[in-house]
Amino acid sequence: MVSKRFVAKRLLLLVPVLFGVATVVFAILHLSPGDPAVAIAGNRASQAFVEQVRADLGLNDPLWQQYVRFLGDVATFNFGESYQIQRGTPVSRILADRLPITIELAVLGQLAGLLFGLPLGILSAVKQDTWTDHLTRIGALSGISIPIYWSGPLLILLFAQFLGVLPTSGRIGSAHFIDAVTGFILVDTLLAGDVPAFRSAFRHLLLPVVVLGIYQMALISRMMRSSMIEVIRQDYMRTARAKGQGEKITTMKHGLRNAFIPVITIIGIQFGALLGGAVLTETVFEINGIGTLLVSAINQSDYPVVQATVLVFAVLYTLVNLLVDVTYSVLDPRIEQ
Amino acid sequence: MAGNDSQVSRRSFLKAAGTATVAATATGSVAGCLGGGGGGDGGSTLRYGRGSHSSTLDPQNTTSGEVAKVTNQAYETLIGFQPGEAALTESLATDWTMDGSDVTLQLREGVTFHDGSEFTADDFIASYRRFVDEDYEYYFEDASAYGPFTLGNWVDSVSKDGDYTLNITLTQTYAPFLRNLAMFVSVVISQDAIEGDTNLDDEMVGTGPFELSELDDANNRIQLTAFDDYWGDAPNVDEVLFLTRGQNSTRAQALVEEEMEIIDGLDPDTIQTVEDSDTASAETTQGINIGYMSFNMSRVEAFRDRRVRKAVSYAIDTQSIVENIYSGIATQADQPIPPALFGHNDDLSPYPHDPEQAQSLLEEAGYGDGFSFELTTFQNPRGYNPAPLPTAETIRSNLDEVGIDVTIDDRQFSDYLTYTSEGRHDASLAGWYTDNADPDNFCYVLLHPQCEVPDGQDWVSWDTEGFNTSNRSAWANPDYMSLVEEAQATTSQSERASLYSEAAQIAHDEAPWVYLDYAEEVRGVSNRVSNYTISAIGGPHLDLVELE
Secondary structure, eight states, X not given: OOOHHHHHHHHHHHHHHHHHHHHHHHHHHHHSSXXXXXXXXXXXXXXXXXXXXXXXTTTTSOHHHXXXXXXXXXXXXXXXXXXXXXXTOBXXXXXXXXXXXXXXXXXXXXXXXXXXXXXXXXXXXXXXXXXXXXHHHHHHHHHHHSOXXXXXXXXXXXXXXXXXXXXSSSSSOTTOOOOOSSSOHHHHHHHTTOHHHHHHHHHHHXXXXXXXXXXXXXXXXXXXXXXXXXXXXXXXXXXXXXXXXXXXXXXXXIIHHHHHHHHHHHHHHHHHHHHHHHHHHHHHHTOOSHHHHHHHHHHTTOHHHHHHHHHHHHHHHHHHHHHHHHHHHHHOGGGGO | OHHHHHHHHHHHHHHHHHHHHHHHHHHHHHHHHOOOOOSOOOTTEEEEEESSOXXXXXXXXXXXXXXXXXXXXXXXXXXXXXXXXXXXXXXXXXXXEEETTEEEEEEOSSOBOTTXXXXXXXXXXXXXXXXXXXXXXXXXXXXXXXXXXXXXXTEEEEEESSSSEEEEEESSOOTTHHHHTTSTTSBOXXXXXXXXXXOTTTOOOOOSSEEEEEEXXXXXXXXXXXXXXXXXXXXXXXXXXXXXXXXXHHHHHHHHTTXXXXXXXXXXHHHHHHHHOSSEEEEEEEOSEEEEEEEOTTTOGGGGSHHXXXXXXXXXXXXXXXXXXXXXXXXXXXXSSOTTSTTOOTTOOOOOOOHHHHHHHHHHTTOTTOOEEEEEEESSXXXXXXXXXXXXXXXXXXXXXXXXXXXXXXXXXXXXHHHHHTXXXXXXXXXXXXXXXXXXXXXXXXXXXXXOOOTTOSBOOTTSTTOOTXXXXXXXXXXXXXXXXXXXXXXXXXXXXHHHHHHHHHHHHHOSEEEEEEEEEEEEEEXXXXXXXXXXXXXXXXXXXXXO
């Protein structure tokens, strides 16, 4: 079992990490060119109007005062209101709308990676140095090497524009309006009992999930292969075979379980990278998650949204890593020590 | 015991992982059963595709034309623009007079708001006060810069005479004011909504032909339905859906594949995609905008010499820019007033590309050996300049031929705005879309300094008190200023046209800008659509659109 002390210790470590992230984000935003007051006021505004906006936002205060105020707001989970993206809307509400979209995408991408990566890795290991192995390894290497901003448009061109079998962008067809209960479109369409909407959402998510999953699949299959090859050579595997156990059962029962431990670690660590990948995937497929939110907020100097979104990314990344550590210690209790 | 617990936990975990894999497999198998087919079936739903989602539904909280496309369907102004034209027409006011600084409007009776309340003069007064009157209990703290720009700077008082007569007294005779009343920000919002707890960022309570049905920020779309109690002719479609596709190519593809009926924001490549299809076509109309290059006379001494400005105008090949870079979706500009507006001087023509004449003028001005300056530009395309960086590169190359060394300084738009509004540019690419289809909106807003000008000088220092920083050239020609001021105070349109025409002649000859282009308004329109008129100001008038 995982001790509460272990989890508490790791959670406490979140505080300095988030403090550091908040400070860096604040510094970068305030040192970068562009004045949010001018962006908000627009080019019809007089200088007096711009000054008024700047004063209203507290941008005339010394930087340290703005920084202290910002830290105080973050500590009380007050991220302020959006300057531009959804004017006047609390950033926390915007994030609550957008976060499930990104999480759904990342989780589906991870599942797709697991679904194809694990069997391919195992197959590659048991068929080591055969054509199957070589082909799988070439595929995996390509999967790791191809960037999302290339594979995304390529798949759009092929499946959406050339073959015309899948939609190019968005999460659901324009005719379907579904109340957001969980924010996960597949779940919400099912909860609404709207099968056509579910089908539409599924078809819309297919390409982005594949794009996100390709990298995961490649990574998992490579990791699974090397881990499995190592396990296959262990004495206990030989013993199992010597007992007369079939090759399939030996591999799946004794091999897979032990080979899975390092793969879990990689999966967890990569989930953070998956969130980063979601920024690109969402941009390519025009999905309105926190990835596109961050890009739009940076382009429009929407400080509160940028700050909160980066913090959310940091929290998610840290929490996922904590979850990995916890999982790992469940699988191998020596880790906790 | 600990060992056993761990054993159980591991087992549970692996079981959970297995379940997840099975679930994923099941989901995957569902995919195989799914057929093709895109979004919705359309029906009497008009799907309008655009590049950005609305940041708000409150027209008083924005300067964005993107927001106006939606709010113009649900809100109405007292005076409107005729579809496809710059002329004014009745809307919530049926008649109006302007006598010097006094404006009187007769309001339409029998008009109902989407919340069921009846429209009266009090609704306009509440809307006006919310926008500009800080003493009003329901004053909107986040009101956009259009508040003072459109109404606040010009209106002295607003009062009513009964429920259906409005009297507005202006601070001075200001002829463009009636056009300001037709701008999308001068909407009439239900007084009940303003003084109640309605969140106007998310709700629209107007009198327009469509009412808000669904605001779906998570998927960047807005659904409007026909308003049953609309005072005018009922819309020809039951529903309008505003959809967002950020990439032009994706939007064009959606139109071609009949997933949208009308799209905007087309570039030359996507126009070709639409034109090559047999399901849609690209339609154009003359825009009311201008793209130009400003000379910052406050900062660069050489630009204070008219001969240098003219030399630069002759040296830049605007015809090549318009034909080769803007691919024919724009025409060469020759004056600050676009051709679609009254006051445009038809006798003027663009500066021809003449490097020899440019060289000669530079020598005459004492700059025969050339000089250098920095050209600031935004990075992303805008309607009046679909390719800012290639434009800047062409300018650099053209000016290099006459010995002028140009360094390009490209910036992200909000940074560009900050930089140029502070007057830190030597020269900048710039542009303007009309707010109210009045020449004053170009001549006064963009080229009048609106401050004291030292005697004998035709430019002002950027730090002059009250200086209008939208005048990015800091140009201050006294003859031009007098004409523009006189036109503001003249109510006869023909007299105003003559004054602006004369002012345009001065602006052409003095060359405070390099006049680059007037961009066309281009829309992709499905073959299923009829009765759609592109409007360069106001609209889009989607209630008139018919679908086959």
